[in-house]
Amino acid sequence: MQFLLALIVAGPLLGAAAALLPAPPGLKGKSPQQAVLRHGVLVTGVILLAAIVLALGFDHDHPSRIQASTDLSWIPALDVRLHLGVDGISLPLIVLTALLTFLCALHSYFKRPEGPAPQAFVALILVLESGTLATFAVLDLLLFFLAFEMVLIPMYFLIARWGGKDRGPAAWKFILYTLLGSVVMLLGLLLVGLDSGTFDMVALASDNGRSLSASVQVTAALAIGIGLAVKTPMWPLHTWLPDAHTAAPTVGSVLLAGVLLKMGTYGFVRVLLPIVPDGARTFAPYLAAFAVVGVLYGSLACLALVREGAGGDLKRLIAYSSVGHMGFVLLGIASMTPTGVNGALFANIAHGLITGLLFFLVGALKDRTGSTDLDALAKETGAALYGRAPRFGGLLAFGAVASLGLPGLAGFWGEMLAMFGAFDPAAGLHRGAFLTFTALAAFGTLLTAAYLLLVVRRVCMGAVPEKAPEFADVQGYEFAAWTPLVLLTVLAGLWPAVLLGLTDPAVHKLLAGGAS
């Protein structure tokens, strides 16, 4: 198990290095591009397999215990240790990352990304995967920061070189914004690490901030919180997301929305809540307020985009919807109750699956029609995809319905539990404020439903024009890339215990400070 986790984290890096080398004689394949894309699929496939085996080998009876951990000293001077480990909270995220990256590799194998050398493309994706997996698997503050940063560079290049219109500024803003946030987070991490003497998350979590003075906890919570909030993104710090998504290639968008956003929220649950609980408690109401504003703001922005004649771009709309969904996650975290945090983690996974699917669909739409501009797509009555490509229309409707949080699909449980957590927040948090937040968030779900169904109306419904341009229905490889996401959304929707069973004990342990 130990070796498995190490393989999962380091494997993609080796794969990336291998991707840059010329293909070995035996595996030439049709062309160097095809060979390297196949190599990408191979490596991500192996990593996914390893992740699944890890999940199966994971001891489901004690998800709160750190399993498959390797603990090597790396920088003795700073007491920084190569400490990897996985528990109920990080296991689902690792499997999700491995799955999404594999699907992206599969997708780009068949639909070659237009842009410079695919070798660089595959290498960057593998480095990205290694960074994200490391973020979820690492149990050391500095290593966490390292992995947190490692992800930015490949994503920058993915957007800057394979992106769409005005990708330069978007990539530029993405990396500068997130770097600024991470620098602030680094200060917080250092403050905690040096003040408490150790950088090890497990020790800090079980210590639950007892050794840190209140002022240190508050400042550390603020610093770490800002860094993570930029990444989540929390409401006022979100302006990089829509630009990044509009300019990113399909694969970039899927990974950005599906995985990178989760690192921010995972950071909140793994670093902020257990290590500086008092700090977190002082900022919880503000975090909740910003989260709820994010929910309403995101959905209203989408409503503005989806309106007739607003010239809204579909990818930008889904990016804003991510801001909204992440608002729910933050609300769950801000409630600091086991229910809320469980809801946040569940919503993380659900958002990864559903928004991944939506971005795949929009990417495919862009490949077929050349643009994701809503007005160009839906002339007067609508693009009538139900008629022109029934399967595609059906999938888009499924994605929209799952995204609006229909009970019975994955989206619902996360949001419901987050609101349930906020309805009855942890002791010491202002009950009245959280009640209003719950009410506003619930109203947010209505707005979310409104704009998503408006999207379905403008894209899927509408009179089928006779001379409509040919719209290819879902291809074989697209089905291969998307069905896992659909199945998992339905599975997680109908049987939430598959995730909550894992996270609940771990969350109890984290919030109770390692007591239970």
Added chain:
Amino acid sequence: MSLAAQSHGFLSPTGVEITFLLVGLVTLGAALVTVTTRRLVHAALWLVVALGGLAVEYLLLTAEFIAWVQVLIYVGSVVVLLLFGLMLTRAPIGPSPDADSENRWVGLAVALAAAAALVWVVVDAFRTTYIDLDGAAQGTTEVTGQSLFRGWVLPFEALSVLLLAALVGAIVISRKTAEEETGPGGTAPVTPPRRTGPRSTGNGRRGITAAASAAARSRATTTPATAPEGEPGPAPETSNSQAIDGEAPGKGEEVPAKGEGAAKGGEAPGKGGDLAAKGEDAPAKREDAAAKGEDAPSKDEEGEQR
């Protein structure tokens, strides 16, 4: 703290202290005038007064040898050099209105602040210390000589090397550079057409440097009376050649670059003469040639290249 310190109260100054104070005041006054007068030459002369006052101070402090050295070197050579400098740069004899740059108030403020700080610290530190001048004279030539040749031989040898270097440096700066003889990259024969065309500042400047060295050489030639052979240059300068810009109208037909002095037409033929002149200045050892403004070849060349 020596016994003498106790007996001297601050308020009962001895004779030496009184004279010291008076001479100090004179020196300070002279210094102030040097720094504030509008007439440049007067400034130099007031400087002489200040340095002389200092020499007397040294005497009062029984540093006899240093006083004479002070008088000899400072008053003798340094101030003279300054006067020469004033003369060579044709500084206006009469009161020049803009002697002080607009930076004066800032300078004043900084100077006063520094003065206040220094005085406060010094007074605070040495309020109770006294120099016992009655003992054996500390600064006589004999005592200084002994200490010099006992403890300070090596530094002074190094000092002499430094002086030599300074000497050579001064001469090198003021003479024309070797590189100018060959002209820029061996284009000497082609020089005429370039003359009329609009000069890029780089060439223009070389033109000036060459002219400057020509003028200097012509000046250098004045005293040893050996005419610079091969100097066909139309260098009509008289011995104490007026400011270079004075010649500009006569010779240079190009428009002199703003504030860059006359880019003289003569520079081309002057270039022709470089070769000849190159050899003659190196051996010439002039007692005050060091003062002549000779372009240091390396420094200026780089300037041109940039």
Added chain:
Amino acid sequence: MHLAYPAVLSALLFCTGLYGVLARRNAILVLMSVELMLNAVNLNLVAFDVWLAEAAEDTLHSGQALTLFTIAIAAAEIGIGLAIVLAVYRARGTSDVDRLRETAERGHPDGTGGSGADAGDPDGAGRNAADRTEAAA
């Protein structure tokens, strides 16, 4: 004699020289002021040397030795200084310190045009500014 006198005198002389350096326009006057500063230092050295020679029975007379040193160096320095001033004079036609402004920034390409750059993208503005400075240099 009270040590404070020479010390105070040298301080005042030094500051007068300082004022001269900062306020004078003509390079040679600046050199004169530098001389004043050097002399102020010499006075200090001698005063302390005489004081220490008696107070600490120091026979090395380092103060006076250093004064001689300084005087010699000052002489060398004034030589070279004047040579340079003359060269500068011949090259620039003036020896006023505040008119020799080669080191100034060539115009202010960024100062004036910079803020008006298109507000759309910080990167864009940054890049334009960089292009303009290259063009100007």
Added chain:
Amino acid sequence: MTTTTLAVLVPLLPALGALAGLLLGRRAPGFVRPLAVLPTLTAGVLAVLVAVRQGGGAPVDAVRELTPTGSVPIELALHIDGFAALVAILVGLVATCVQLYSTGYLRDDPRYPSYAAIVSLFTSAMLLVVYSGDLMVLLVGWEIMGICSYFLVGHYWETPEARAASLKAFLVTKLGDVPFLIGLFALATETGSFRITRILGAVADGGLDHPTLIALLLLAGVAGKSAQFPLHTWLPDAMAGPTPVSALIHAATMVAAGVYFIARLLPVFTASRAALIVLALMAAVTMAGSALAALAQDDIKRVLAYSTIGQLGYMTGALAVGERGAAVFHLLAHGAFKALLFLAAGVIIHAAGTNSLAAMSRMPGLKSRVPDAYWTMTVALLALAALPPFSGFFSKEAVLGAAEHAATGHEGPVPGAAGWIVLVAGLFTALLTAAYATRLWLLTFHSPLARAAEEPGPLAEAAAGQEAAAEEARAHGHGKQPAVMNLVLWILAIPSLAFGLAVGTIPDWFDGHSLNPTLTTSVLGTGLALVGGLVTYGTWRHTTAMALRVPLGAVAVNRQEGAAAVEAEAITAHEPAYGDIAAAPDPADPGRLLLGPLHRHAVSGFHLDAVYSALFVRPVQLAAKVVRFLDREVVESYVRAAAVLPRWFGAAVRRAQTGNVQTYLSALFAGSAVLALAVVVLAHLNAGS
């Protein structure tokens, strides 16, 4: 097979049928029809079995934990009492009838497979709501019903009406579900569980801290789902969907779910007198308003929609007076005859080629063209009007009896006022119900032209022409309804006729209070109904003459196509032909005369739509514009400022490089002086302190 496994199979079978239908839809069209009907049929049969086994005795309970949530766990629980068993039977019956009917109705519609699958999914969701013992699982079924109704109403997505109606239906119900969810949270936090049994237990012994708040929150959700007064505007527009959908969802099942939910958790509501008063008021307003609106509608399905809202008002009225037996009894009866009415309306629209009553009233011989629909519709309308032998009479009287019982102050927790409100509104609505039922019947089947055909005169030729066209159309097999549709009509006619007789045995399944009609209310009710009917007949005889002089009505041309296509065309044709989706400028309409000035308001549902768009829609759109501006100008400008600021500082510092050496020196000396001073002062301080 224990009752629990049977009970689990009941919602599971239609779900599996739906899944199979969706997957095999394109590949094996042959399987689609059986896959649609069989699972629902077997589910219905199993529901009957479960009901028989349960037999009104102890509720069947089974629990298995679905998931831990960190505080209140969610369990897959079954809680089948008498109410659940009987409602499940109703759902099974109506769903099977609708699936059968749809095989004929949407015979050549390319989208039939997905339609059938969604209807099966809907049925399984409804059965889940009926059987579920855990409120969260109930909410899952609740919302899946909502989304299925969204997809089904949007079946004709080519037509603008359907597109708008489907969105409106889902959003208004979702608006109701938002407070509903918060109500569930409040209930769970106070009682510590989502399970109904435990909640009822907690209410019974400890009682709730603030029952009114919880009751009102839950009421909002119920109002949304069961189309009660504030949130009912979506139901009339939902008629843009196919008729079988309206029959199943908007008559019998989904709209009944709200009422059923309150019946399930009645102790929570009766715990707060204020909630009962609000419920009674809501019921009264719904009954009266919808009855008035039904009288003014021109579209046959909108009349039935408003009638459904009214009848649901009756059920909520019964619940307001604390008598859930009467409410569920009326729910069952109403489910049957309203489904029949809708299905019959489908047949009539197909035959007449239009859904406008004005057009139908000018179409002689409709009666003879679709005799089955005529007779079954007559039975259903009589049941709706609550005339004695029919099921409507018994169930409505049960409600009025309960109201009268509560009004006279006998019911403990129920305030007398609620009783009086419900009783008065009930009687007034009984009058109006009879009125619009008769109007519907007369305008559809009894065209004046038929009578004019006998007397000579210009009208005769027009009537004869119409007659001949009808004859000729019938000649070459047009309008011949598929047999299965007529069969379904007769199947549903039986309960509409005979279900009243079960009034004696029904209480065994319910709480045991007798539901027999009391004398005073039945006499009053029936009397008012007769008065309503006769008055309408009178006005009709007076106004019908005008029908001859004012030709009106647009008829779908190609009635040879399938019923669904005809209906889609009829729906889209209504607005251009008559200028308004709901009304028609027909002077011959008795309703216009009866309502008089109220007609204009009644037609548009008392302008509630305009109120909602002003209250909700426009502010949200405005907020969206504000957010768009905010995002581009305000939040973005901070980011741009972060870029511009450093550049300005750079420019400022750049300006300091003047090139004047002396300024540099001055700065240098100033700095060093300050430093020296600082060092000295610090040394002084440290030395001093």
